[in-house]
Amino acid sequence: MADVALAPSPAPDAPRTRSADLIARSLSRRRRAEVRFRAYGLAAVIAAIAFVVFLFWTILQSGLPAFFQAAMTVEVTLDPAVIDVGPRPVRADFPNEAAFAAADLAWQTALAGKNFGSLIERAVNAVLATPASSRDIRAIYASNERFRLRDMVAADPGLIGRTIPFTLVASADVDVWFKGNIDRSLPENQQQLTLAQQQITDAMIADGTMKSVFASWIFTNVDSRSSPATAGLAGAFMGSLFMMLVVIALSVPIGVAGAIYLEEFAPKNRITDLIEVNINNLAAVPSIVFGLLGAAVFINAMHLPLSAPIVGGLVLSLMTLPTIIIATRGVLRAVPPSIREAATGLGASRVQVVFHHVLPLVIPGILTATIIGVAQALGETAPLLLVGMSAFVANIPTGLFDQSTALPVQLFLWQGNENRNFFEPRTSAAIIVLLGLMILLNALAIFLRQRFQTRW
């Protein structure tokens, strides 16, 4: 403005062109900046999506083959000369329960002492052109298969004396060789299999005895150290299930009740403020701190058993509680005041307003919050390590106080196994199972939200 007032503008054209020029030049610069900025944004979005795709691709690509394992079908003759145990004891022959239990145990011990390995050895040698040493044959199949054969006989003693087809799961080292997960050109002293074992394996692959079968035992077996090829997730799955039951039984009622109090009844005072700030903080406390709390309070002070689902469940419940409270408060807040006012106007008390009119409307929202909270708790690992859930457990837990692990902890244990070229794919397979469960839970939450949630 000042410029215009001072200068009489003798030649209006010249400066105009200059400023138009300036503007034109700056415009193209600004447009370039705009395009650049936009490209950065798009690049960020693409990068984020690429991370997701890459993560899933690596895990699927490494884990899916692990669901299929090498196994060989042979004809096992259950020779009565080897399995020379009498008939299984019957309860009626004994005076009391304890005596029967002792006799039955003695029978099972006798059965377990029989040489099932020699039966398998005979069966394997039958398909081989030249008989192999017992050491080599033992190295080829998973050691747990002997016990599986024994358990089959224990369950049905009538099998003794018969010849049955039996699918032997190949040992972890053979599986690695079978899948080509090890460099075959390495010298023998760097191989997991000896030369003789390699030849047996190759012969069995060539004649079709050894085939790739679906590894259903990943879902039905428990973890095993001596027989990694047949190790499964069943124990860890049950452990996680028990913990999730504890989480649902504790954090949902307490969380919803707490949220209802804070949202519907709490007077606006310092205590309420304190509780609010506290819940928001608790939601952001690192999960490992909850593990320390569990170790100090539940294990050290209350002497609850180490590695028990009850302790893990309690820790995860405390961790999930703030999530559920915050989410429930959110859905309660979304209920329009008109509903409360209408009920109040008809003479309902505040408790009646909440329990008869507000709560039924928000149940889908609470369900969604619960499922998301549970999915989060399902994947949590660090706090469980501190309450002893990383112990090796070879049984399926049957109750809240039994020793157990959890799915994510089983991942942690498997990834640490020294037999890397077998356990890396195995861990990826377990990750697929865990992620599958979580995707299922989240899909359920999304479905519930879209199906039932009211929008006001």
Added chain:
Amino acid sequence: MNLLLIAILLALMAVGYRLGTRRSRRVSTERKERLHSLPQHYGTLVALWCGIPAFIVLVLWMATQSGYLESVALSELPAAVQTADEGTKLSAVTRVMAIADGTGVVGEVSAEEQAAADAVAQARLIRTLAAVALAAALAIGGFLFTLRRITPKLQARDQIEFVVKALLFVSSLIAILTTVGIVLSMLTEAIRFFSFVSPIDFFFGTEWRPTFSSTGAGGAGEYGLLPLLLGTLLVSVIAMLVAIPVGLMTAIYLANYASPRLRATAKPIIEILAGIPTIVYGFFALVTVGPALHGLGETLGIDISATSALTAGLVMGIMIIPFISSIADDIITQVPRSLRDGSLGLGATKSETIRKVILPAALPGIVGAFLLAVSRAIGETMIVVLAAGNSPVLQGNPLEAVSTVTVTIVNQLTGDTDFASPQSLVAFALGLTLFVMTLALNVVALYIVRKYREQYD
């Protein structure tokens, strides 16, 4: 047995409910007065008074029964057993309990065992009868007492609602109790740790070398926090260097540029990253990212260890992206339209509007989001346990293995947990440090975010 008792109690409560409901109706018609509450409220009140005290008695009885009977069994056994070691005592008591149960035992039952078993059976009978009688008396007493109290003026609904509100209030206190529990347990154990190692040596020590207690009397070893803190810092800084640009630009692009369709697909996909368990990221870092970085280093001629602050930080950054992008998205969309329209109306381009108007206006909220993300990075455990290499040495090279506070907590407290040696107690001192750091970050961040929300509300 126990289930049967509970079932009987529930049946009694149901009867109480019916009778209370009916009686309140009758009283009201007899006296020709309107009831204060609905008939069901009177019924519920009767059921509550009938059920709750009896239920508490039954639960207490069941919880203490087996411990009590075992002490009876032990006291009845000969003195030689009572002074024996724990294992002998336990097996003797187990045998007695099995005889008393009727399960029977293997081998001869001695006279003492039989006597003890008889005593246990008798004690069980007496105690069970006493508990059941007390529960029954309370249930029936509460039942009759409340039934008699029913008059049209009795404020049944208010009494029930008082109970309900009390329960709700107690539930909301659990969160406070958790915090108190965290602080108290950490403090007491940390104080015990500081009786072994002085706080100055802990907070300012530059050497982390805890020796294991099996090598001799505890107390040996160096417990300097600084190497761990530096490792935590390195990993977090790398994570933020990845997460902030990508997360923020993602939020900006999705909020301002993306078509509704792209937004609707990209947002949930990116949020998948937030739902993946951290152990999965850790495994991914260990198996895929670490070796890849190591290989890249080899081709460039730089020495990058496969497990390093860089590996852990990169993957942690990926994990935090959705966290930053979703909070930033919230905050950016909360900036009032008038600011954006004003800037666009003056001829600013979209990117100029974002950089010079929207971001400054949203800055406090975004800083809050960053602080929350930092607090998350500091507390993250599994990624660093697997991928950071666990080497607690005071050095600032991100290409080398490091150790962090969280990794050390896990290392010190897994395995043998005897709460008496500094080797495991140090975990609580570290936990306390971690808790205080994240708490401070969270309080500041939540304050900023809240303040910012109010500004535009």
